[in-house]
Amino acid sequence: ATQWRGVIREYWDRLDVSKNTPVITLGEGGTPLIPAPFLSEKTGLDVYVKFEGMNPTGSFKDRGMTMAISKAMEAGAKAVICASTGNTSASTAAYAAWAGITSAVLVPDGKIAMGKLSQAVAHNANIIQIEGNFDDCLEIARELADNYPIHLVNSVNNDRIEGQKTASFEVVDSLGRAPDYHFMPVGNAGNYTAYHRGYKEELARGRTDRMPRIFGFQAAGSAPIVSGQRVLKPETLASAIRIGNPASWDLALAAQSDTNGYFGAISDEGILAAHRMLSQTTGVFVEPSSAISVAGLMERSEAGVLERGATAVLTVTGHGLKDPSWALKTEDGSDIEPVRVPVDVERVAELLGMEKSS
Ligand code: F0G
Known part of the structure; x- marks a missing residue:
């Protein structure tokens, strides 16, 4: 088996690079596309999570x-x-x-x-x-x-968008075509723009027969694209996407119209509930901003606009270890601490609700 060589070497002929380009790489990309049976069952779709927290610095x-x-x-x-x-x-x-x-x-x-x-x-x-x-x-x-x-x-900087479009290539490599729906968080909307570009290139190359509908989600307190208005004091606990004036706003609107896409807003409570659901049902630990993809899937599913049996990919953009404090809070905001006991097997068994096997 050979090692993944990073996105520049893996997709050399699809990027603006030449022998004069020094390849600065930490082996990024090649992230897992994880089947999510719980989310699939809950929505009637075939759901996969693209876990971008697995990149070298923990984000896409x-x-x-x-x-x-x-x-x-x-x-x-x-x-x-x-x-x-x-x-x-x-x-x-x-x-x-x-x-x-x-x-x-x-x-x-x-x-x-x-x-x-x-x-x-x-x-x-x-x-x-x-x-x-x-x-x-x-x-x-x-x-x-x-x-x-x-x-x-x-x-x-367009080089950033170019590099990020490789995530779409990987999804197509894994599924054999583009999904029907793609869900992702939106801050500056650079990544929304990048996924669209990647899928568009795959379509032109004949590697997929469809362009996915791309669903982007902003936090309710920082949702300029949804409201159509710059937000002067953006607020949300999802600090990664606390952005009031997205740099790629126009590009994102163009991408939206090309993919019959959608922009929606999710409350902070909705983000935390999705964070908990993803951790508990799928085993994927993300930062709060990334959980908005899951919240967005649930919201659109409940709105009844998704076709049963369709394939959906959710990009979760950053690792949970980036911002782990949110996992240590209950729904009502109090702190969660592990139970402390003396060094005593029976006490531990009792806490786990177990009877001794005979
Ligand atoms: N998810 C995470 C974890 C992010 O860090 C960001 C952006 C986004 C989603 C949104 O991506 O901006 O392309 O729409 N973080 C930037 C940063 C702003 O400075 O790290 P976008």
């Missing part, structure tokens, strides 16, 4: 980052910058470390999950917390990249 960002950093190196960049709610900064920091270049990451005030911040610190990024939200961070990052010798690696 690595697919785009391998391309963005490789192309930055090809262009001779010595430093890269991004604005981030956390995952992009972790990925930027890791790939820049591998490449041996400087990275700078701009993060919003106090709203980034501990796991993600730890990653950026560990990989020695220059971390600057901006007294504002993600949208403010992105504005500053864009201006810096326009006026100073630093290369922008946010998804407004």
Whole structure:
């Protein structure tokens, strides 16, 4: 068996790379497409979960980052910058470390999950917390990249979208065609745009006979695409998608109309309920933002708009270990702690509700 070589080498002839491109890779992509029997039963569909938390830094960002950093190196960049709610900064920091270049990451005030911040610190990024939200961070990052010798690696950089489109290729590789429906979280809508591009290329290449309907979900307190209006003070516990002015808004609307797609909003309570359901029924641990794909599937299923027997893929974008605190809360918000007992077999058996076998 040979090892997966990362998305650039695996999809070399479908990306804008050449022998002049240094391949900066941590072996990203090749993530599992996991059958979800519970969700299938509950919805009457054939449901699969694309677990992007299995990428090297724990999120789908690595697919785009391998391309963005490789192309930055090809262009001779010595430093890269991004604005981030956390995952992009972790990925930027890791790939820049591998490449041996400087990275700078701009993060919003106090709203980034501990796991993600730890990653950026560990990989020695220059971390600057901006007294504002993600949208403010992105504005500053864009201006810096326009006026100073630093290369922008946010998804407004097309190399990022190019790398991320490989997720659609993998889904088609696994299923033998595109699914009927694809569900995913939406923040800047870069990934929505990327999946659409990937499927569109597969369709043109004749590797699938259909374009999936792509269903994107935003948190109710940060749902500008759903409302059609920029949100000045986006709020949600799903910090990864706490974005009020999506960078790829126009591209996403074009993708929506091309796929007969859909954008919906989910409450924070709905996100946490889906987080619990996915962990408990499917064995997949994700960060809250990623659980919105599951919440979205349930919402659309209950709305009665999905055809029975159709195939659905849910992208879950980031690993649960990025932001694990949510698993340790009950539905009413109190803390969950393990039961403590003395070193005593019978006491443990009693707690497990078991009688001694005879
Ligand atoms: N899920 C996770 C876990 C994310 O980190 C993000 C975006 C998204 C979904 C949404 O993807 O922006 O392409 O629509 N995180 C960015 C970041 C903003 O800085 O890490 P999108």
